[in-house]
Amino acid sequence: MQIGDENVHRVRALMDEVFGDENFVSQISTKTSGGSTGEFLSNVIDTILWYSKKRDRLKYRTLNKTKGVGEEGADKYTRVRMPDLSIRNVSADEKAGLTKVPQEARVYRQDNMTSQSVGRDKGDGAASWFPVRLDGVETKPNIRVRWKTNELGMDRLLRCRRIELTSNSLAYVRFLDDFAAFPLNNSWDDIGGVQSRADPKVYVVQTPTTVIQRCILMTTDPGDLVLDPTCGSGTTAYVAEQWGRRWITIDTSRVAVALARSRLMGSRYSYYLLADSKEGQAKEGEITRTPPKSAATHGSVRQGFVYDRVPHITLKSIANNTEIDVIWDRLQPAVDAARDALNTTLSGHPTPFKVETGGRAGAKIDFRATGEVKLPSGEPAPAGGLMEWEIPREAPSGWPAAAQSALKTFWAARIARQREIDASIAAKAEFEYLYDKPFADSGKTRVASCIPLRPNWSKSPSLARRGCPDRRGRARPSWRCTALYIWRAQTPARPCC
Numbered sequence: 001m002q003i004g005d006e007n008v009h010r011v012r013a014l015m016d017e018v019f020g021d022e023n024f025v026s027q028i029s030t031k032t033s034g035g036s037t038g039e040f041l042s043n044v045i046d047t048i049l050w051y052s053k054k055r056d057r058l059k060y061r062t063l064n065k066t067k068g069v070g071e072e073g074a075d076k077y078t079r080v081r082m083p084d085l086s087i088r089n090v091s092a093d094e095k096a097g098l099t100k101v102p103q104e105a106r107v108y109r110q111d112n113m114t115s116q117s118v119g120r121d122k123g124d125g126a127a128s129w130f131p132v133r134l135d136g137v138e139t140k141p142n143i144r145v146r147w148k149t150n151e152l153g154m155d156r157l158l159r160c161r162r163i164e165l166t167s168n169s170l171a172y173v174r175f176l177d178d179f180a181a182f183p184l185n186n187s188w189d190d191i192g193g194v195q196s197r198a199d200p201k202v203y204v205v206q207t208p209t210t211v212i213q214r215c216i217l218m219t220t221d222p223g224d225l226v227l228d229p230t231c232g233s234g235t236t237a238y239v240a241e242q243w244g245r246r247w248i249t250i251d252t253s254r255v256a257v258a259l260a261r262s263r264l265m266g267s268r269y270s271y272y273l274l275a276d277s278k279e280g281q282a283k284e285g286e287i288t289r290t291p292p293k294s295a296a297t298h299g300s301v302r303q304g305f306v307y308d309r310v311p312h313i314t315l316k317s318i319a320n321n322t323e324i325d326v327i328w329d330r331l332q333p334a335v336d337a338a339r340d341a342l343n344t345t346l347s348g349h350p351t352p353f354k355v356e357t358g359g360r361a362g363a364k365i366d367f368r369a370t371g372e373v374k375l376p377s378g379e380p381a382p383a384g385g386l387m388e389w390e391i392p393r394e395a396p397s398g399w400p401a402a403a404q405s406a407l408k409t410f411w412a413a414r415i416a417r418q419r420e421i422d423a424s425i426a427a428k429a430e431f432e433y434l435y436d437k438p439f440a441d442s443g444k445t446r447v448a449s450c451i452p453l454r455p456n457w458s459k460s461p462s463l464a465r466r467g468c469p470d471r472r473g474r475a476r477p478s479w480r481c482t483a484l485y486i487w488r489a490q491t492p493a494r495p496c497c
């Protein structure tokens with residue numbers, strides 16, 4: 001039910017009575033095309049009240065909005081991991097969209113690594129409360145929280161370099177492309193009015209198509225039946241038709257019905273690839289990089305469309321990815337050997353090296369020193385050599401040629417390990433459908449044909465059929481009372497009736 005703010009409280013109370021307040025689902029705010037210029041604060045929102053018949057049996061398809069660098073939902077993604085594994089901040093130009101982040105660079109944010117855990121065990125000995133050693137620093141969660149994973153999961157996150165040190169704790173490295181989308185909430189202030197060229201206003205009281213589209217896509221699948229008993233210019237039927245839903249729509253006004261009919265019949269609709277078709281199976285195979293299914297197809301719209309999708313990598317999916325251990329065991333020896341070789345070539349080099357990160361950050365390493373030192377984490381480190389995280393991307397001036405070459409070998413091994421681990425994480429990622437992004441068959445168009453019915457239709461279907469307009473729109477029915485249209489959709493272009 002869409003309603004303005006003068007009456008929303010009354011309608012909500014009424015709907016609580018009709019549906020039961022336990023069946024209330026959401027109160028959605030949409031922006032009106034113009035603010036009412038009252039004496040006080042201007043009112044710029046309309047409200048949609050969403051009730052279900054039975055809340056626990058409600059069909060719901062999450063709609064996701066995609067996000068990119070500098071866009072809504074991505075404001076906290078301020079760092080970039082470059083293809084060579086160096087890290088920098090996102091530039092102002094990149095944020096403003098003036099320049100693109102380099103290909104293969106990955107924008108990320110530092111996210112929380114701990115969760116509040118009311119009633120769960122914390123402190124020494126608890127499953128997700130333990131010291132973590134990263135880059136020579138040991139970190140424990142504070143006593144009110146726990147890590148978001150157990151020790152095994154944490155080890156995998158460390159191996160992927162998905163954990164970073166912050167000033168007083170650890171942060172989870174969440175890449176923008178882990179899930180470049182965010183679920184729609186109940187504030188739809190991103191929808192403009194109906195005055196745009198794509199959504200022209202044809203009726204005095206007309207809802208923007210995007211509002212109806214979201215309602216339909218959230219709550220129905222292709223082939224489901226949508227009813228709008230007060231159709232106005234027919235926006236609901238028009239959107240339902242476009243998205244392969246069957247529809248019935250009704251109005252008491254001749255003007256409204258005439259408008260709705262011409263809008264519906266005069267439009268061309270996209271033909272979306274059906275999951276239940278050979279073309280759909282081929283597309284599905286192409287997206288999932290799997291051989292296409294060979295099951296018999298029947299062209300049923302009820303099996304849905306082939307949708308675009310976004311990967312959804314979660315901390316949990318990484319923590320549970322056992323393949324990371326296999327890759328680590330296979331590739332880490334080369335990284336260790338390359339580090340040892342680098343330290344050997346640097347041994348005795350007279351210029352000390354200032355460490356930038358980790359437990360020895362700020363300290364200078366004298367390559368002439370021998371023996372071991374203890375890092376703040378308690379782990380041993382060579383007094384005159386570098387740990388993995390201390391190795392610079394570029395060789396400081398004066399490093400011998402052998403060290404420069406060993407440095408290249410080290411980074412090649414380090415990048416190879418990262419690439420394989422990242423590929424494994426991506427391959428095991430789940431994904432979310434973008435229900436508003438089905439793939440269209442550009443070679444096909446659809447038109448809608450409608451069966452106009454009069455109230456006595458049930459008694460005399462033939463009468464209703466006689467009233468159906470012909471190709472030129474002649475033989476109009478006499479719209480004396482409620483008119484009702486029945487859908488036929490997802491049929492390739494053909495003339496009405």
Ligand SMILES: C[S@@+](CC[C@H](N)C(=O)[O-])C[C@H]1O[C@@H](n2cnc3c(N)ncnc32)[C@H](O)[C@@H]1O
Binds near residue numbers: 205228234250
């Ligand atoms: C606000 S408009 C509908 C807008 C449309 N649903 C939309 O979202 O764009 C209300 C429509 O309800 C119709 N109407 C009013 N009373 C009705 C009734 N009892 N039965 C069917 N239609 C009715 C009016 O003729 C008018 O076209």
